[in-house]
Amino acid sequence: MTDGATTGGSAPANAHAGATASVSLPTGVDWITDPSDPRLADYVSLTDVALRRRTEPERGLYVAESEKVIRRALAAGHRPRSFLMAARWLTDLADVVTQAREDGIPVYAGDHDVIETLTGFHLHRGALAAMQRPVLPPVGELLAGARRVLVLEDIVDHTNVGACFRSAAALGVDAVLVTPRCADPLYRRSVRVSMGTVFQVPWTRIEPWPRGGAEALREHGFTVAAFALTDEAVTLDALAADPPERLALVLGTEGDGLTRHTIAAADLSVRIPMSGGVDSLNVAAACAVALWALRPGGSVPGSAATV
Ligand SMILES: C[S@@+](CC[C@H](N)C(=O)[O-])C[C@H]1O[C@@H](n2cnc3c(N)ncnc32)[C@H](O)[C@@H]1O
Numbered sequence: 001m002t003d004g005a006t007t008g009g010s011a012p013a014n015a016h017a018g019a020t021a022s023v024s025l026p027t028g029v030d031w032i033t034d035p036s037d038p039r040l041a042d043y044v045s046l047t048d049v050a051l052r053r054r055t056e057p058e059r060g061l062y063v064a065e066s067e068k069v070i071r072r073a074l075a076a077g078h079r080p081r082s083f084l085m086a087a088r089w090l091t092d093l094a095d096v097v098t099q100a101r102e103d104g105i106p107v108y109a110g111d112h113d114v115i116e117t118l119t120g121f122h123l124h125r126g127a128l129a130a131m132q133r134p135v136l137p138p139v140g141e142l143l144a145g146a147r148r149v150l151v152l153e154d155i156v157d158h159t160n161v162g163a164c165f166r167s168a169a170a171l172g173v174d175a176v177l178v179t180p181r182c183a184d185p186l187y188r189r190s191v192r193v194s195m196g197t198v199f200q201v202p203w204t205r206i207e208p209w210p211r212g213g214a215e216a217l218r219e220h221g222f223t224v225a226a227f228a229l230t231d232e233a234v235t236l237d238a239l240a241a242d243p244p245e246r247l248a249l250v251l252g253t254e255g256d257g258l259t260r261h262t263i264a265a266a267d268l269s270v271r272i273p274m275s276g277g278v279d280s281l282n283v284a285a286a287c288a289v290a291l292w293a294l295r296p297g298g299s300v301p302g303s304a305a306t307v
Contacts, residue, residue: 030107030108032108032110040108040118042082045120049158052187053184056184056186062133062184063131065127065128067093069192071096072200073129080131082105082108083100083128083129083130084110084115084128086109086112086126140220142203143222147172148172148246150176150248151177151209151249153251156253160282160283161190162194163287164251164284169197176201176203177203177204177213178206180205180207180208182205185198214265223246224250225239225250226250226258227249227252227290228257236289236290243294245296249290257280272290
């Protein structure tokens, strides 16, 4: 324990916003008063995207934010390294805290100001967990038995990655493959926007890409469809009229779209017809439209309504 930290005793009177009495700490919970406590290194500067993008995968961790996301990550079998939360979440997450204590996982609690100084943002969702990054499965394992696969090529924006995963989960995608330079699906903004579906949809990195990756998809019986605004592209309606049994939908980066190498490596290009002088759709919007139109067998597996 560092100076000024208490364990399993009681937190200071102002530990809980608006509280007047002291908050009693469950046994094994450390009360944090020093934002530079080295035990909290996993949580430092969470708003620094460039820093986190580099250090999180390197150190084999990601950060889950909010009670719901933490519970989803745990339900998916991911292993926590530690928890950090404001006092009231010790009650809401009491079962998680108890389990952590049994498993010897550190639980830290602290005043909002201390946590805010440490992480760099206002902790309105109150609870964080530093999680071990799961080992990603081999591509072949995900393709076996799959009918719809989504490939995200070099998407930059974590919000778009999260939104694509959310659509993938809802619209019958069996696996998501992200290219080597695609933004991290486990970055906290991706996780949040995905509503935790990054823990639900099987995914992995596909490397190399496109050469090698497109061949691997074909070897597993997939038709590779590049979503691109080329003159040769067929319309989404034409493809949806008779879609292949196994289809990989490849979507490109926000600025430039798919590379010409990817378009050349694909079996066909597909465009979603647009009007109104709009030159392209947001990638996550294109993703949702395409997945819906090309849902396997004309229905979304597991949904109540089928066509
Ligand atoms: C913002 S767009 C990139 C636009 C880029 N200037 C281009 O020409 O592809 C990002 C991705 O969304 C998909 N996309 C957006 N609008 C589309 C459309 N109308 N038809 C097919 N794909 C589309 C493509 O995969 C594209 O690479």
